[in-house]
Amino acid sequence: MNLQPRYVLPLLLALAACGGPEDFDAPADAVGQSEAALTTTRVRLMAANISSGNLQSYDPGEGIRIFQGVKPDVVMIQEFNYGDNSATAIRGFVNTAFGTGFSYFREAGAQIPNGVISRWPILAAGEWDDTAVTNRDFAWARIDVPGPKDLWVVSVHLLTADAATRNGEAQQLVNLIKANIPTGDYLAIAGDFNTDSRSEACLTTFSQVVSTASPYPADRNGNTNTNAARAKPYDHVLVDADLKAYQTATVIGASSFSGGLVADTRVYSPISEITPARSTDSGATNMQHMAVVKDFLIPSDTTTTPPPTGSTAITAESEDNGTAASADGRVGNGVAVSGAVGSSTDADWFSFDAKAGGSVTVSLSISGTADLDWYLYPASNTSSYLARGYTANNPETGSATLPSAGTYLVKVVGYSGATGSYSLKVTASTTVIDP
Structure with missing residues (x-):
């Protein structure tokens, strides 16, 4: 495999914050959180441009409470700013919003950076240049989800300029995905697409590598739109065919959302199901988007425990040693x-x-x-x-x-x-x- 450009994570028992310009961090015990011996594992993906306040950041706290209440496993996050944006500040944000066991990647040198936050180890991560814009790029990560396949995710924030510009960004990203991501792994593209409709050209372009078809996530009232006014489908979680085959209802408490959830706290009921989120959080100042969630039940590694050994050192394998x-x-x-x-x-x-x-x-x-x-x-x-x-x-x-x-x-x-x-x-x- 030739992954260019890439930020490859060396093999270590413990992953630590990387030096250099990009912010890539995992807890010390992340690699130990490997494939669970289960038939299936639920994977909750979230697209999240839910910053608030006047600084396009998560400092005010409304977005943090939504993360805590919805409990995603992997988040494609936009406007990934918190505190002074130091590694210490970002690690603290991840610990508070998700937990100390989560890993993250945050792109370098961007005014409103994209990033990825994951319950499972991030094996490699980096950013691909979005030539249409100067204040963010496409942030990608390869994640060691349970089971025989890895999950590749790309966090995107397309321009508001016009549909033609967004379609150009989409084609750029599709070309990068085709060149760098193995077709045998899972793929998700998620984030703030700024799309005015579901028939926009960029979604047709993205359909080369992911499914853009229904069912669509919806809120408690069945509304599938995601901007603050709930009139346009700005935000998406799009996955490839092999991951889409495992999509399942998003279940929170006693509530079930068959196509996934648009997390608008203003209409979510009972709000206690996503505590500590408050009914006012999605209406916070300058929160222009709703989080979008989809759940999947993926096959997990079912290898069982076994065996030992003889006493003579071998120099060649002897079949059958396939288990x-x-x-x-x-x-x-x-x-x-x-x-x-x-x-x-x-x-x-x-x-x-x-x-x-x-x-x-x-x-x-x-x-x-x-x-x-x-x-x-x-x-x-x-x-x-x-x-x-x-x-x-x-x-x-x-x-x-x-x-x-x-x-x-x-x-x-x-x-x-x-x-x-x-x-x-x-x-x-x-x-x-x-x-």
Whole structure:
């Protein structure tokens, strides 16, 4: 995969705030929040240009209360300003509005920046230039949602100028998506489109990569429009066909919204369902948009716990090692193991024993240009990885700290159906893993 331009998140057990101009932050335990061993996982997406007051910011607090009440999992946010906009201020806003476990990305150098806030780890993020405007860009993120696919999201704020300008922005973004985002992953484009109608040309352009068809989110009274006067459909959450197939009703308390929710606190009833939001919040000074919400039930990783291991260090995989329960063992300290991912559904599992907790390095050298990845698990819990090698690098190398003695597993799999041969190596001090 060639993601240009991109801000790639290195493999770490803990994600920390990145230096440099862009603001990209995740809590220290974010990577531990990996695929849950559930049949499905509810994912609530929100488009949110719900700043208020005179400074296009979230300082006044009405938008924060709406976030707290609706409880989205992934937010494509516009006008992402708070306090002095320092990393400390933005981290504090995310902690208050969503929780300390959420990650975020905020574009750099913009007057009214776009951003992404996520319950799940943000694996990579960045901004693509919107050539029609100078005070914001397209902010994108690749998110490690539960299950075998990643979710790519783009936070947009199209110009109010005219429909032709918005259509130009849409075509620009569609071209970037086609060039950079794998078709096998989920995709959502969401935010403030400033569209005057649902027949506007930019929505036809976006339909090349996402669905713009009904059902549309609505408020308690069935109104699908999203501007402050509730007369125009300014805001959207648009997803690709494979994610749309999993759309489900947005359920809050005893209320259910079959096509999703337009969150207007002025008409929401009972308002207690979205406490601490207040009925006056959506009518706040200069809150020009309503938040838009859609829910999805996506398939989750159902890998179960299994196995250990023999005593002889192996140098080549032995099929069938396609499940955790049939993992090849054992991988010796610093001993290269050759193998191949032979099909889009193939996964190779290997095991090793640690005598004590400590640092290990996993390296996956790949033949040719195949994009293969690895995951490191404790054998006692294969629903939650400790670390992963999940970039387009060759070799895919990363380090992790094993918490204790025990059996650990490494899974090798192709990204988005990739196949190819490889050499896997796990290395550590001999006080941690035997040769």
